[in-house]
Amino acid sequence: MANDPADTGYISGFGNHVATEAVAGALPIGRNAPQRPPFGLYTEQLSGTAFTAPRHENRRSWLYRMRPTAEHPPYVRYDGATRFTAGAQDGLLAPNRLRWDPSAPPSPGTDLIDGMTTMLSTRDPADLEGVAVHLYAANRDMTARVFVDADGELLFIPQAGRLELLTELGRIMVAPGQIALIPRGVRFRALLPDGQATGYVAENHGALFRLPDLGPIGANGLANPRDFETPVAWFEDRDTRFEVIQKFMGSLWCTTLEHSPLDVVAWHGNLAPWRYDLARFNTINTVSFDHPDPSIFTVLTSPSDVPGRANADFVVFPPRWMVAEDTFRPPWFHRNVMSEAMGLIHGAYDAKAAGFTPGGLSLHNLMAGHGPDLESWTAATNADLKPHKIDGTMAFMVESCWPYRPTPHALEHAQLDYDAVWADFPKAVLPA
């Protein structure tokens, strides 16, 4: 039976049109909406872009499910997950650099949704632009409830512990070092095969994440399309009470069903969840001199309406050889018109000798002076420039053209002395 856990599989490719059925004969052939779909299934189109989006950007899937999604009682406000918030879009925003230590473990019985903490947000979700950064820390499976985000697609970046994401379109196992994406509107629940899990989520309100153009790099490199894995159709036939928690325009809402909504028996289309192993990122960097701009490490980009100015770039800093000659090899000092949120999955980051630890977070908003801390600068300035492998590390950045606003929780929990990492640099000595 295709619904057996042992049968889970994945289809290779990014944004491909795929067709998959968990029960033979469930997927209509040759048309999307037959008068009577097989087995009395209900047909539903799920759109990721406007109907009229250009063909190369158009994303949608057709779902064949046991009951229509439309059948549900009204949503009422959900009063759990108090740190999973809209984020303030007004009020004074200081230009300060901020950094956070990893969060404290969650109290017992915290599932992925109640264990979400919004740290940084940019635009109002109703703008259909912007990105928010959340942390999660959970120790309980979601057994009888699902989550759905109407505000954007969710990019999961696990830091410790695997997540098993049971989605309407199939099942994804994602471990630290891998990432997974759940499209806007796709319902899912999360199991914790290791008993607990922590990590980051980038919630993208804007244009869907896509692979960046490669320009002169050529037809291959960075994240290669075939390494993205979309799950095959899977469903659960459970006629028991389920809560559906929905994030809608920044607020959380709840409704109740008498069955699992993860009841899509077959689907086809090009809007689907996926996972990607960051170890497969084909890292490209200098073999001569100077430190390239970090855009060279872009895994995914969500464009804004301004060419070349991303609504959100997801960028990684993976293991790599450093060979640049006569070069200050770590990130340089810089001020950026884009805003930078950074996290660390494991290991150490080459611009920060201490204080930026796995599970931590940092924020350098637009025009904030930042770069190597004193210790990293001193070491790199005096280093013997032999080929050197940066290994055992994976940092990432969610870079946005919109400034990030920390939530009140984030402001209350920031490190107190972050500015001190840039104190006491020796003054340059000019010739007399």
Ligand SMILES: O=C(O)Cc1cc(O)ccc1O
């Ligand atoms: O600030 C950071 O650490 C991120 C970053 C890394 C890099 O290699 C170059 C620029 C940049 O903003």
Ligand SMILES: [Fe+2]
């Ligand atoms: Fe930076």
